[in-house]
Amino acid sequence: MSDAYLALEDGRVIEARGRAPGRTRGELVFTTAYTGYEESLTDPSYEEQVLTFSYPLIGNYGVREERFESDRVHPRAAIAHEFTEDVVEWLAAEDVPAIDHIDTRDLVTSIREEGAMKCGIAVGDDVTPEDAKAELAECKGMSEHVDIGKRVTTVEHTTYGDGDTDVALVDCGAKMSIVESLVERDATVHVLPYDTTPEELAAVDPDLLFISNGPGDPANFEAAQELVEEYVGEVPIAGICLGQQVVARALGGTTEKMDFGHRGVNQPVRDLDSGKVVMTTQNHGYTVGEPGDELDVKQVNVNDGTAEGLANDELDVITRQYHPEAHPGPHDSLGFFDDVLAMTSESHHVVADD
Ligand SMILES: NC(=O)CC[C@H](N)C(=O)O
Numbered sequence: 001m002s003d004a005y006l007a008l009e010d011g012r013v014i015e016a017r018g019r020a021p022g023r024t025r026g027e028l029v030f031t032t033a034y035t036g037y038e039e040s041l042t043d044p045s046y047e048e049q050v051l052t053f054s055y056p057l058i059g060n061y062g063v064r065e066e067r068f069e070s071d072r073v074h075p076r077a078a079i080a081h082e083f084t085e086d087v088v089e090w091l092a093a094e095d096v097p098a099i100d101h102i103d104t105r106d107l108v109t110s111i112r113e114e115g116a117m118k119c120g121i122a123v124g125d126d127v128t129p130e131d132a133k134a135e136l137a138e139c140k141g142m143s144e145h146v147d148i149g150k151r152v153t154t155v156e157h158t159t160y161g162d163g164d165t166d167v168a169l170v171d172c173g174a175k176m177s178i179v180e181s182l183v184e185r186d187a188t189v190h191v192l193p194y195d196t197t198p199e200e201l202a203a204v205d206p207d208l209l210f211i212s213n214g215p216g217d218p219a220n221f222e223a224a225q226e227l228v229e230e231y232v233g234e235v236p237i238a239g240i241c242l243g244q245q246v247v248a249r250a251l252g253g254t255t256e257k258m259d260f261g262h263r264g265v266n267q268p269v270r271d272l273d274s275g276k277v278v279m280t281t282q283n284h285g286y287t288v289g290e291p292g293d294e295l296d297v298k299q300v301n302v303n304d305g306t307a308e309g310l311a312n313d314e315l316d317v318i319t320r321q322y323h324p325e326a327h328p329g330p331h332d333s334l335g336f337f338d339d340v341l342a343m344t345s346e347s348h349h350v351v352a353d354d
Helices: 037-041 085-093 104-114 129-138 146-154 178-184 200-204 222-231 243-252 333-341 348-353
Strands: 004-008 013-020 023-030 047-054 078-080 099-100 119-121 159-162 163-172 187-193 210-211 236-238 253-271 277-286 296-301 308-314 317-320
Touching: 013 085, 013 129, 013 333, 023 078, 023 104, 023 129, 023 253, 023 277, 037 047, 037 308, 047 104, 085 099, 104 253, 119 129, 119 296, 159 178, 163 178, 163 200, 178 187, 178 333, 187 200, 200 222, 210 222, 210 243, 210 296, 222 236, 222 243, 236 243, 243 253, 243 277, 243 308, 243 317, 277 308, 317 333
Parallel strands: 023 047, 047 078, 078 099, 163 187, 163 210, 210 236, 236 317
Antiparallel strands: 004 013, 004 119, 013 099, 023 119, 159 187, 253 277, 253 296, 296 308, 308 317
C-alpha cells in the first residue's frame, strides 16, 4: 500500500510517495522552470492549482523567505520527482500536501497531450485511491472560482516606497517583486484591493494605474476591468499577465483558455518592432485571443504566436503577458518598468509627438 495517491481527470490513479500530508484537489499544471521554486510556490497566480515541477530535484538551495513573492504557499499541492527535506518541512508547516517519487516526465507529457486537468490528491498513512478520487469529484474548473480574487488580494490600501510617481497597483494577487521593481524606480506604490471602485481610485489620484498578475479566469475580475474602462485615456495604464488580460477585455478584446498554458523561465518572446527576442518567465493558462480595436499586438510568443505584449501609444496603455519582474528567471525584460514609468513623465508626449 502506498501513502499517497493522485487521481486524474483522465481516469488514472497514480501511486506516489507522501511527503506532506493532506487531501486536496485543483487544476493540475506544470512548470518547466529549473530554478525559482520558492518564487513559484509563493506566486498567488497558482491559487487553486496543483503544481508539478518538471525539473527533477526541487529544494537543492534551501528555502529563504526573502525570495518569497507573497506571505504563503498558493498551489493547493506540489508534485516533483524528488523534494528535499527543506521544502517538505516548509510545505508541511503550511498544510500543503506534497508528493514525490512519481514519474513527472509521464505526468507532464499527459498534461501536454490532454491539457491541464482536474486532479485529486490524498496523502497520509491510511489513505486509499478512493480518497483521491473523492477529492477529484469535488474539483471545480478554474473559471468556476468566481471569488478567487478575494482570497489573494490585500484587504486594505497599503503603501510602499516614497517616490515621486504615485502608482495604483490593483492587487489581483500581485507578486511582491512587481511592487519592488516599481519602488526601485522611485515610485510610491499604493497596493489596492482587487475590487477597488472608480471612486476609491479617484481618492488615490494616481499617476499610473497598474493591474497586477493574479489567479484564475480574468473574466472573474470585473471590478478591475471597470477601472480600466473608466480611467483609460485619463491616466496611463499598465498590466502584467492577468493585468494584460483584464486590460484587453476592458478595451474590447477577448481572452481564452489555453490547453496547458505557459509556465517556465525560458519562454521566447519576439518584439515585433525591433525583431529582438528575449527570454521570459511565464505562468499563465489563459491568453488574449482578439486584442480588440484599441490595442496593437507588439510582442508575440515565438513558440505559438500568442500575444505577449499589447499597447496603445496614444492612450498610454502598455501590457505584458509574461513577467518582466523576472522572479524567478531572466532579467531581459526588466526595462518594461522603465517604459511604464516613462508614460507618467510630463515630457512623454512632447517627445513622442516630435
Ligand atoms: N500569472 C498570472 O497573472 C496568470 C493570469 C491568469 N490567471 C492565467 O492563468 O492566465
